Amino acid sequence: MNFELPEELSLLQKTAREFAEAELRKPARVMDEEEEFNVGVFKKLAELGLAGLTIPEAYGGSGFYESNLANQAACVVLEEINRICASTGVTLSVHMSLFSSALNKWGSDELKQRILPHLSTGEWIGAYCLSEAGSGSDAGSLTCMAKKDGGDYVLDGSKLWITSAPYADVFLVMARTSAEHKTRGISAFIVEKSRKGITIGKHEKKMGIRGSATCEVLFEKCRIPAKNLIGEEGKGFTIALDTLDGGRIGIAAQAVGIARACMEEATDYAKVREQFGKKIAEFQAVQWMLADMSMRLDAARLLMYRAAYLRDAGKPCAKEAAMAKLFASESADKTAKDAVQIFGGNGYSKEYDVERHFRDARITEIYEGTSEIQRIVISRALLGA
Numbered sequence: 001m002n003f004e005l006p007e008e009l010s011l012l013q014k015t016a017r018e019f020a021e022a023e024l025r026k027p028a029r030v031m032d033e034e035e036e037f038n039v040g041v042f043k044k045l046a047e048l049g050l051a052g053l054t055i056p057e058a059y060g061g062s063g064f065y066e067s068n069l070a071n072q073a074a075c076v077v078l079e080e081i082n083r084i085c086a087s088t089g090v091t092l093s094v095h096m097s098l099f100s101s102a103l104n105k106w107g108s109d110e111l112k113q114r115i116l117p118h119l120s121t122g123e124w125i126g127a128y129c130l131s132e133a134g135s136g137s138d139a140g141s142l143t144c145m146a147k148k149d150g151g152d153y154v155l156d157g158s159k160l161w162i163t164s165a166p167y168a169d170v171f172l173v174m175a176r177t178s179a180e181h182k183t184r185g186i187s188a189f190i191v192e193k194s195r196k197g198i199t200i201g202k203h204e205k206k207m208g209i210r211g212s213a214t215c216e217v218l219f220e221k222c223r224i225p226a227k228n229l230i231g232e233e234g235k236g237f238t239i240a241l242d243t244l245d246g247g248r249i250g251i252a253a254q255a256v257g258i259a260r261a262c263m264e265e266a267t268d269y270a271k272v273r274e275q276f277g278k279k280i281a282e283f284q285a286v287q288w289m290l291a292d293m294s295m296r297l298d299a300a301r302l303l304m305y306r307a308a309y310l311r312d313a314g315k316p317c318a319k320e321a322a323m324a325k326l327f328a329s330e331s332a333d334k335t336a337k338d339a340v341q342i343f344g345g346n347g348y349s350k351e352y353d354v355e356r357h358f359r360d361a362r363i364t365e366i367y368e369g370t371s372e373i374q375r376i377v378i379s380r381a382l383l384g385a
Ligand SMILES: Cc1cc2nc3c(=O)[nH]c(=O)nc-3n(C[C@H](O)[C@H](O)[C@H](O)COP(=O)(O)OP(=O)(O)OC[C@H]3O[C@@H](n4cnc5c(N)ncnc54)[C@H](O)[C@@H]3O)c2cc1C
Pocket: 094, 127, 128, 129, 130, 131, 135, 136, 137, 138, 160, 161, 162, 163, 164, 206, 209, 214, 363, 366, 367, 368, 369, 370, 371, 372, 373
C-alpha cells in the first residue's frame, strides 16, 4: 500500500494550487459578495486542462482517464480549487464529475464527439438536472416529461436548484418517458441550451457558494432529437445514481478543500493572535481544536481517495462514495465552526475568509444527497437491503 500521490498527480496538484492561489483568491471574495460567477476564471482554469480530467484524450481530455486516474485527478484538483473558492469548485465538480463523466460513460460516439471536446476546453459548461420542486431526496418521483414524437422527444416540466444554469451550455436532464413505472420510467437526455423551449427561472439567494448560480430551469415543448438520449429508455435513474457516486466523491473533495482552508487559516491566526500575554496557540483549548481539525481532514481525505480509486478501477463504490461525502462534509462543517471560534470576533467578520468558508461548508451536507440519504445508502449496503 502506498499513500504517496503518483508523480503525474503531484504535478497536477502543483498546477492547480498555483492557479488557485494566483487567479482565484480575489475573485472568490468578489463572487461571494456580488453573487455572480466569474466565467472568465473558469475558462482560464480549463485552458490548463483542469476541466477535462474525466474526459478521454480522444475528446480533448487531459489523459488521466486512460491511466485510470480520472477521479483521483479530479479529487486532487477539486481540493485545491475549493480550498480557495467553493463556488468555482462546485461548478467544476458538476461539470466534470456529473456531466462529463455521465456523457462519456453512457453517451453514443456521435454525442461524445459533438459535445465532449467543448467541455474539455471549457468553451462549454455542463449542468445536471435531476431535482424538482416536489422531488429532492426522493428523486425517483420526478415529473418532468419526455414524450416521444417521431424521431424526437419533447420535454415539458421544470427542474429546481440547478447549479450553473444561467452560464451552462448543455444540460443532462432526467425526465419521465413512462408514467407507469416509477424509477424505471425515467430516461436521461443531453440537452443543449441553444434549443427552443428552455427558460432559466428563479435565481436562488443563498447562504453560501453565493458565486455559483443555482436556478430553476423550465422546459416547455422543448424538442430534442432521439439520439440525445443516453443509455436506453428507462435507464435514466440508474444513470443518475451511478453518476452521483462520482459526484459525491467530488463533493467530498470540495469539503476536504474547505476544511483544509479553515485549518490552515485558523493555525496561522492562532500563531499570531495574543491574549493574556500569550499567543492563543499556546492555550490547550485551541490546540485541541486544531488537532481534531487535522485528524478529521486526514481521515476525510483518505476516505475520498479510497472511493476515487475504486471508481477509477471500475469497482462498485456507492457505499464508499457515500461514506467519503458524509464524513468529509460533516467534518468540514465542524472544522469551519471551530475555525470561526478560533478567530473570535474576527471569525464573524467578512474581513476574514473563515466567515465565507463557514457558510460554504454547510451545503456539502445537503446537495448530491443529504447526510441522511448517505446514511441510508451506507446502511442499505451493510444490511443488504
Ligand atoms: C445550492 C444547491 C445546489 C444544487 N445543485 C443541484 C444540481 O445542480 N442539480 C440537481 O439536480 N439538484 C441540485 N440541488 C438539489 C439538491 O440535490 C437537493 O436539495 C437535495 O438532494 C435535497 O433535496 P430537497 O432539498 O428536496 O430536500 P428534501 O428531500 O425535502 O429533504 C428535507 C429533509 O428531509 C430529510 N429526508 C428526506 N427523505 C428522507 C428519508 N428517507 N430518511 C431520512 N430523512 C429524509 C432530508 O435528509 C432533509 O433533511 C442543489 C441544491 C442546492 C441547495
